[in-house]
Every structure is written in C-alpha cells, then in structure tokens.
Amino acid sequence: MTIYDIARQAGVSASTVSRVLNNRPGINGETRKKVLRIINETNFSASEAARSLVNQTSNMIGILVSDIRNQHHIEGAYMISQHFVEKGYCSILMNAGSSDESKAEYVKILATRRINALALIGSTFQCDLVKQAIEDYLPAIPVVVQNGYFDLPNVSSVIADELLGTMDAVNYLYTHNRKAIGFINNNDTPSNRKKMKGYFIAAEERNMKPRIITSCPDDAEGGAMATRHLLEEYPEVDAIIYAVDLLGVGGSRYLLDIGKKIPADIAIIGTDNSPYSKISNPRLSTIDNKLDELSQDCYEILSRAIIDPSYVEHKVVKPILVHRETT
Amino acid sequence: MTIYDIARQAGVSASTVSRVLNNRPGINGETRKKVLRIINETNFSASEAARSLVNQTSNMIGILVSDIRNQHHIEGAYMISQHFVEKGYCSILMNAGSSDESKAEYVKILATRRINALALIGSTFQCDLVKQAIEDYLPAIPVVVQNGYFDLPNVSSVIADELLGTMDAVNYLYTHNRKAIGFINNNDTPSNRKKMKGYFIAAEERNMKPRIITSCPDDAEGGAMATRHLLEEYPEVDAIIYAVDLLGVGGSRYLLDIGKKIPADIAIIGTDNSPYSKISNPRLSTIDNKLDELSQDCYEILSRAIIDPSYVEHKVVKPILVHRETT
DNA sequence: CTGTTAGCGCGTTCAC
DNA sequence: GTGAACGCGCTAACAG
Numbered sequence: 001m002t003i004y005d006i007a008r009q010a011g012v013s014a015s016t017v018s019r020v021l022n023n024r025p026g027i028n029g030e031t032r033k034k035v036l037r038i039i040n041e042t043n044f045s046a047s048e049a050a051r052s053l054v055n056q057t058s059n060m061i062g063i064l065v066s067d068i069r070n071q072h073h074i075e076g077a078y079m080i081s082q083h084f085v086e087k088g089y090c091s092i093l094m095n096a097g098s099s100d101e102s103k104a105e106y107v108k109i110l111a112t113r114r115i116n117a118l119a120l121i122g123s124t125f126q127c128d129l130v131k132q133a134i135e136d137y138l139p140a141i142p143v144v145v146q147n148g149y150f151d152l153p154n155v156s157s158v159i160a161d162e163l164l165g166t167m168d169a170v171n172y173l174y175t176h177n178r179k180a181i182g183f184i185n186n187n188d189t190p191s192n193r194k195k196m197k198g199y200f201i202a203a204e205e206r207n208m209k210p211r212i213i214t215s216c217p218d219d220a221e222g223g224a225m226a227t228r229h230l231l232e233e234y235p236e237v238d239a240i241i242y243a244v245d246l247l248g249v250g251g252s253r254y255l256l257d258i259g260k261k262i263p264a265d266i267a268i269i270g271t272d273n274s275p276y277s278k279i280s281n282p283r284l285s286t287i288d289n290k291l292d293e294l295s296q297d298c299y300e301i302l303s304r305a306i307i308d309p310s311y312v313e314h315k316v317v318k319p320i321l322v323h324r325e326t327t
Numbered sequence: 328m329t330i331y332d333i334a335r336q337a338g339v340s341a342s343t344v345s346r347v348l349n350n351r352p353g354i355n356g357e358t359r360k361k362v363l364r365i366i367n368e369t370n371f372s373a374s375e376a377a378r379s380l381v382n383q384t385s386n387m388i389g390i391l392v393s394d395i396r397n398q399h400h401i402e403g404a405y406m407i408s409q410h411f412v413e414k415g416y417c418s419i420l421m422n423a424g425s426s427d428e429s430k431a432e433y434v435k436i437l438a439t440r441r442i443n444a445l446a447l448i449g450s451t452f453q454c455d456l457v458k459q460a461i462e463d464y465l466p467a468i469p470v471v472v473q474n475g476y477f478d479l480p481n482v483s484s485v486i487a488d489e490l491l492g493t494m495d496a497v498n499y500l501y502t503h504n505r506k507a508i509g510f511i512n513n514n515d516t517p518s519n520r521k522k523m524k525g526y527f528i529a530a531e532e533r534n535m536k537p538r539i540i541t542s543c544p545d546d547a548e549g550g551a552m553a554t555r556h557l558l559e560e561y562p563e564v565d566a567i568i569y570a571v572d573l574l575g576v577g578g579s580r581y582l583l584d585i586g587k588k589i590p591a592d593i594a595i596i597g598t599d600n601s602p603y604s605k606i607s608n609p610r611l612s613t614i615d616n617k618l619d620e621l622s623q624d625c626y627e628i629l630s631r632a633i634i635d636p637s638y639v640e641h642k643v644v645k646p647i648l649v650h651r652e653t654t
Numbered sequence: 655c656t657g658t659t660a661g662c663g664c665g666t667t668c669a670c
Numbered sequence: 671g672t673g674a675a676c677g678c679g680c681t682a683a684c685a686g
Contacts, residue, residue, distance in 0.1 A: 002663055013673045018665055028671060043463040048439045049385065050663035052376035053678045068420065069405050071398065078396050081422055090436060092419040093395070095408055109417060112375045136370040220606040249606050256608070279547040279576050281583070281608040329679050340657045345681055355655060377679035381662045658685080669674085 001044050010038045021046055052114065061091040061302070062110035062118045064125065066103065068095045072272050076121045076146055076295035083299045089116070098124070104133035111137035117302045121295075123147040123191035142305030144298045146291075147191055149314065156305065158297040158315045160289040162191055162271075165319030166198030169241050169269045169287050172321055174206050178239035178267055182211040184226045184251065185243040186218045192243050195271065199241065211237055216247070223250030238266055241287075245270035245277040248284050252326060268326035282325035289319045328371050337365045348373055375417075379441065388418040388629070389437035389445045391452065393430065395422045399599050403448045403473055403622035410626040416443070425451070431460035438464035444629045448622075450474040450518035469632030471625045473618075474518055476641065483632065485624040485642045487616040489518055489598075492646030493525030496568050496596045496614050499648055501533050505566035505594055509538040511553045511578065512570045513545045519570050522598065526568065538564055543574070550577030565593055568614075572597035572604040575611050579653060595653035609652035616646045 003017040010017065012031060019027050020035040038044075052058045061084045065073045081091040092115075096106040103125055110118060111133075118138060120130070126148035134143055134152060143155040150157070166183075173181050183199040185192050196212070203210045211234040216226035223242060227250070231237060242248035248270030252262055260266050262282055270277050273288035297315055305311040330344040337344065339358060346354055347362040365371075379385040388411045392400045408418040419442075423433040430452055437445060438460075445465060447457070453475035461470055461479060470482040477484070493510075500508050510526045512519050523539070530537050538561040543553035550569060554577070558564060569575035575597030579589055587593050589609055597604050600615035624642055632638040 003665095004663080014663090015665075015674080016672060019672090022665080026671065031671080045435060045439045045464055047380070047441060047663055049376045049379035049441060050678090051665080053374070053380055053663080053680090054665050056678070058376065067405075068395070068401055068408075069398075071396075074395055074401060078394075078422060081395075085422075090421075090440070092421065094417075094419065095405060095412075108372060112372045113417070114374060114376060137372055246606070253606070253608055276606065279573070279580070279603065279607070281580055330681095331679080341679090342658080342681075343656060346656090349681080353655065358655080374679055377662090378681080379662095380664090380679080381681050383662070656686085659683085661682095662680085664678090665676105667674105667676085670672085 001042060003046065006035065006038050006042065006044055009042070010035045056114075057116060058114045059088070059090055060113060060115045061089045062113070062115040063091055063093045063121065064096040064103065064106055064110070064118065065093065065121045066096050066098055066124050068093065070122075071276075072274055072291050073121045076291055076298070077119075079292060079295040080119050080121075080299045080302075083303075087303070096125075100127045100129040103127070104129040107133035108137050115141065117141055117306050118143045119298055119302060120145045120148065124189050126150065126190045140309065142302055142309060142311070144302050144305075146294050146298050153312065154309070156301045156311075156313045158294045158301065158317070160191075160291070160294060161316050161318050162194040162287075162289060163198035163201070165271070165287040165289060165321075166195045166241065167202040168319070168321055170199060170202035170206070173239045173241075173267055173269070173327070174202075174208070176267075176327070179208065180211065180234065180236045181208060181239045181241065182213075182230045182234060182237045183241050183243070184213045184216065184223065184230060184247055186216055186222065186247055188215065195243050218244070218246075220246055220250030220253065223247030224254035227251035227254045239268070240266060241269045241271075243271055245272050245274040245280075245284055245286055248286070248326075249276050249280040252280065252282060252284065263326050269321075273322050277322075277324070285324045285327040286322050287319050288322045290317050293317055328369060330373065333362065333365050333369065333371055336369070337362045383441075384443060385441045386415070386417055387440060387442045388416045389440070389442040390418055390420045390448065391423040391430070391433055391437070391445065392420065392448045393423050393425055393451050395420065397449075398603075399601055399618050400448045403618055403625070404446075406619060406622040407446050407448075407626045407629075410630075414630070423452075427454045427456040430454070431456040434460035435464050442468065444468055444633050445470045446625055446629060447472045447475065451516050453477065453517045467636065469629055469636060469638070471629050471632075473621050473625050480639065481636070483628045483640045485621045485628065485644065487518075487618070487621060488643050488645050489521040489614075489616060490525035490528070492598070492614040492616060492648075493522045493568065494529040495646070495648055497526060497529035497533070500566045500568075500594055500596070500654070501529075501535070503594075503654070506535065507538065507561065507563045508535060508566045508568065509540075509557045509561060509564045510568050510570070511540045511543065511550065511557060511574055513543055513549065513574055515542065522570050545571070545573075547573055547577030547580070550574030551581035554578035554581045566595070567593060568596045568598070570598055572599050572601040572607075572611055572613055575613070575653075576603050576607040579607065579609060579611065590653050596648075600649050604649075604651070612651045612654040613649050614646050615649045617644050620644055
C-alpha cells in the first residue's frame, strides 16, 4: 500500500496525498477530508524508509548503553528518550555491549540508519575505537557522552566529578573519626578510575595508607566477597567506600553476618544513590553523582546542537553526599 | 556520499559497488579489493533507508516495553534483543509508556518503520487499543506478547501461569501453619489480576477470609505503607504475599521496624525472583515466574515466525516457589 | 565478470 | 488547488 493506491482510490494524484499526509496548506478542504477518509479506512501508513530517503533525515535519535540491564544507565536513557519522543523524534535505544569493538560497531550501525543525533550513556564509551567510529561515520551529527569525553568537534560531554565525590566521602569519614578507610572497586572503567584516583588523593592528603580492592564481580555477592578480602588484608578497617551501591549492599550484608555493627564498627558509603541504596537494609549512605541531572543536560545539549550543529558544550556536575543509615 | 561516488572513484559502476557491499559472488578479486579500499578510505556506509526501500524490509525488530526502567521487563527485552542482534537484525527498543493510547501509538510508529517482527513485553499490552493497532497496522508480521494474549492470527504469546503460582504460594503457607494470609497488590494489570484471582481461589479452597490491599505505590515505600494498612485492618495476619518483590522488600523492612520477626511472626513471599529479592535483607522468598524463560521462548517463536509467517504458538510456563529467608 | 536500466515510495519543484 | 515529472540511494534484472 503506497500513496499511489490512496491517490487512485481518492481520485487525486500522489502529490495531493503527500500534501495531506504532511499537513501542507493550500489544499481544498473537501479534497483533504476525502483523502484522510481513505487513509483511515485503509489503515495506510507512509513508509518512513522512503521519507527518510527523500528528506535526507531519519528523524531518529540513537541512544547507546553498554548494558541496558544496568539500572542507572537505563534511567538516563529513559529520560533522554522521553524528551525526544515528546519532540516528535523516534528515539531508538540499543544495547551496545561491553567490548569496545561492539560499541564502535553500534556507532556504525546507527550511522547507516542516518540518525539525527547520538547519546552515549556511560563512561565506558570513552575509548579509542568509539572515538574513531564517530570520526569516521558520524563526523557531522551532534553527539553527547554522559560521563565521558572526546576531543572531537561535534561531541559534547556531561561529566560527574567523581574524583571530587570520592574525595568528599573520604574527607567526611576522616573528619568523623575514621582513620582506616578502605575502597572497593568492581571493574576498570574511566569512571571508576576517577573514583579511585579521588580516593588515593584524599588518602594521601590525610596521610592514610590506601586500603583497596581493585576489582570484584559486579553484584552484591561480589561486594560481599571483596569486603571479606579487604578485612582479611586490613583488619583495622573502620570505613569502606564502594565504587557502586550494589557492592555496598552486599558488603553491608556480609559485615552484619559476621557480627559487625554498622556504622559503629564500620561505616559504609556507596556510589550513585541508586534504588538499591534506598531499599537496602540498612539503608546505604551514598555518593550521589546526580545521574538524572547529567541525562537532563545531555538532552538539552543535544536539542540545541540539532538546531545549531556548531553547538558543543562540556559540562561538569558536582556530586553530593547522601547520608542514610550506614554513616 | 553514495555508491555512485564510490563507483566513480573506483572506476566501476554502482552495481559493482553494490555487489561488493553485499558480498555477492562472481566479482573479480582485484575489482572487489579496489572497491573495498575506496569504501574504507572514504568511510562510506550505505544508507539503510535506501536499502529498506528497495528490499522492502527494514531488517529491524521492534521491542516494546511499557517502562524500560522496570527491571524485569528490561531483562526480557535484553535477551530478545541480543538474540536478534546475533542473527544480524537491528533490534530497536522503545519505551511505550503506560497508557493504552501511547502503546498503540508505538505499534503504529513501528509499523511506519516496517519492522520485521514485534515483541511486546508485559501483560499491560493486552488491551483493545493495542489489539486494534496490530490488526490495523501490523496484520501480517509476526508479533509475540510476553505474558499477554491476543486472538489474532499473527500474534503468539508466552504466558506465565501466575494464577497457579499465587495459588501455590498460598497453599504452601497454609500447609506450613499460616492461617491468616494476606495479599498486597500494587496496580491493576492483567498479570496482577491473575495473581489476585489465584489468591482468592486458594483462600476460598482453604476457607480463609481474604485479606487484601488492592493497590499501592509501585515501590518499596508503597509496600511498607500497604503493609501497615493491611495490619491495621487485619492484625492477625501471619503471612503476606506481594504482587511484586519490591513491595515485599519495603514490607519486610517495615515489619522489622515495628518489631515483628520474619518469618516467625509473619512469613513473606514476593513475586518475580527479581534481583531485589536476592539482595534484600532478609532475602526474600519469592514466586519465580520464570521471566527469562518466557523471553527466551518469545525469541524462539519470533525467529520461527519470521521464516514461516503462518507459525503461531501459545505457550504457558509454570512458576515455581523459591524459598529464602522469609518463609 | 561488469554496466545499463528501471523502480522501490515518497516529497518537491514547476506548470497549469 | 492540483498534477506530472524528477530524484533521494540502493538493488535486481537483463545485456553484453
């Protein structure tokens, strides 16, 4: 079913149908009505492929997330997606996978679909392959990275100052009488590197020996295990900062299980102010990296850049400490 | 940049470029190499819009979820998406919103994109508007509903027998000496109606008075509140089944806070075997509706139906009870 | 093995 | 206010 079929049934030409479809002015009211009637009767829907081809624009916004099952990334994707949908775009969300290769591949896939803008959610997109893919295949459309940075003329960034956030956490704990503060990291990402760096800097400033687990499985179980390891190596630990809330949830559960009191014996601070931190028992204190604010900014930047392709912005937002039951 | 540009630079015709692009056999090795070189040098990527137009297929799979932030729906979407991506499809995930209107609207949007297949994740898609939209706009492509059913020739379904699951939970509690079993529901969905129906049937079979909260906010806070209401009305309650794990997490926290022992005083069973149930403290016993199995089945059915458009299947999977620390 | 031609479904001139 | 003709970028059929 094409506009020609509609045209024939309505006794008009295809261009008239096209005009009706696109709400163009300068059409006889009766003609318009008749065409509209046929369109509805036949449940006709115009091919976006054909439209995209002639209009040279797909009306689509690409949103890439390394793993859509990740709660705080999907929240960001959600926010951006909803905003664009409201503006009439068709925003398509894709799971880009964990490897750099597959992320770059997805950039290319979206390029073949001729998207109008691209949002990359998460610091792990910040890698050479993705940068290269953008340079090669999307050199001219607006791109924004949530929590990552590229030195490219068409890509903006909105970054949480996680180094500062972690430093604040260490300093808070230190000034509240914790002198053996540990840090537990899950995996190696640009974002986590900033957190660790913040931890090291603050520890050094306070003349504290760093007590750190640099990697563990990315779940509650992993947090528990890593906590055990940390305590085995540094039994004196009286506070732990976790690179991710979920780790802290597992860790606090483990500490409770072995008879520690929280926060009396050991204080705990997670990261991200995720739903997990709110519902865990005890409720987790956490470094709020303001991910929702980041996403909001991503959307706004992209919106502007779609109108003015020369628009690029690099923004940094400051995290805050949220105190609940573990500090 | 089009294949004509490539053709000119390579000194061949556009069809040769097209053949190279599509790995068609019967091309001189040298010619192929030269074309490939130019393609790489120029970072050319073929327009999918044009391809879709001529091939009459977009190579896209639509996946609709009412709210992508919902953890167990996104898990399903993830699984289906990954499978199709491996098969070379471009699977696009969209947030269809909570209203029936917007869900139907998204069906239409995907129709204009001429997707090859559609997966609807969640029982809330089971409504007249969506059914109508499928009939009108996607009457001929394979559709599958996870946890919902339509009487339409092209739509399959994979359904969790939640009625049975809830009955099992009631019966388990009853045979373990709980005689005042409550049920807490969040919102009105086809899926939740089945759970409540199961609860009512089992309660009646055991001659138990139904003790129920029919709606509450869809979060831990809401679960806590609803639990308080339930206890106010029925102080004798010695077990509670929650329509959703997260409600149970909030509920158990509330019960602990007011000094109840779990499961000694009150046993608790959630629903879905979600991550929340695993990490909560105490760890939640839960009705596992096997959502991952459902999604896997959705994928398999859709795969088959893409090849054989007459293929339709309606499958029911049985839930099981998972016992952890609250029973 | 390769080029020419036509057409996919739509939007957009430019006539009338 | 409306239609005819062309072109968007690509693939397929047919020649050669």
